Amino acid sequence: MPFSSANLAALVQGNAFTLWQYRTTDTRSAVTAAGYFAAVAGSMRAGDLMVLQTTDAVALVPIRSGPTVGTGVTLDGAVGPVSLVRTAGQNFSLVQAAAAVVRSIILAPLAAGLVAGSSIPVSATIIGPIGQVVFSLRDSVGAVVPPVQVVTVTAGTAAASFTAPAAGSSYRIRVEDAVDPVLGAISGSFSIGTNLGALMLLESDGRLLSETGDLLQQ
Numbered sequence: 001m002p003f004s005s006a007n008l009a010a011l012v013q014g015n016a017f018t019l020w021q022y023r024t025t026d027t028r029s030a031v032t033a034a035g036y037f038a039a040v041a042g043s044m045r046a047g048d049l050m051v052l053q054t055t056d057a058v059a060l061v062p063i064r065s066g067p068t069v070g071t072g073v074t075l076d077g078a079v080g081p082v083s084l085v086r087t088a089g090q091n092f093s094l095v096q097a098a099a100a101v102v103r104s105i106i107l108a109p110l111a112a113g114l115v116a117g118s119s120i121p122v123s124a125t126i127i128g129p130i131g132q133v134v135f136s137l138r139d140s141v142g143a144v145v146p147p148v149q150v151v152t153v154t155a156g157t158a159a160a161s162f163t164a165p166a167a168g169s170s171y172r173i174r175v176e177d178a179v180d181p182v183l184g185a186i187s188g189s190f191s192i193g194t195n196l197g198a199l200m201l202l203e204s205d206g207r208l209l210s211e212t213g214d215l216l217q218q
Contacts, residue, residue, distance in 0.1 A: 009022075020049070020050040023053040024053070024054055025055050028056055030054075036069070037067050037069065044063045044067040049061070054077075059074045101128060103129065103177070105126055105185045107124045110122065110173065114193065115192060116164050119161050119164070120163070121161050126158055127156065132152050132178035135174070137171065138171065139171060140168065168191065170191075174187070
């Protein structure tokens with residue numbers, strides 16, 4: 001019998017590709033003859049695939065230009081289907097060894113009596129495979145007071161120094177692993193006092209001078 005569009009269905013469509021299904025009472029040789037699918041040549045594209053179900057075979061065939069149906073692969077039928085037997089054997093094994101690695105950062109106590117403009121020496125003891133640490137000075141809300149300092153660990157220790165910022169309270173020092181910032185330590189809060197030395201007056205010849213030597217007007 002001739003081609004029947006009612007027996008043709010698009011199973012999958014996408015990316016300029018269609019998987020067709022065609023079921024018929026014709027034989028495979030009749031269906032694969034030139035011009036059988038001429039009525040739907042405008043819908044089929046070269047490279048599409050078709051699941052072909054005929055009276056004597058079930059096959060998966062490619063669509064060529066025209067459209068002409070290619071030889072394809074016979075999945076089942078009385079015409080001597082292609083038999084594909086594929087076996088494979090593979091041995092796979094996985095051995096995983098794990099060991100605990102201790103890493104720790106211990107921040108040393110800070111010096112007392114810090115005043116604005118003075119030096120704040122900081123140091124930390126490093127345990128484990130940590131190559132660099134980052135020291136930072138934090139204000140009362142946890143914001144970083146620039147600059148941060150990246151220090152290379154030497155013989156299990158790292159040290160840095162900050163210039164004390166303006167007078168205030170609740171300052172902290174934080175030190176963390178440069179590679180893994182989750183690993184770190186933070187100091188207790190501390191205060192920075194006003195530099196009272198900047199307010200001292202000098203006396204010369206019975207007159208008061210400022211710290212810079214300027215005469216104070218009376």
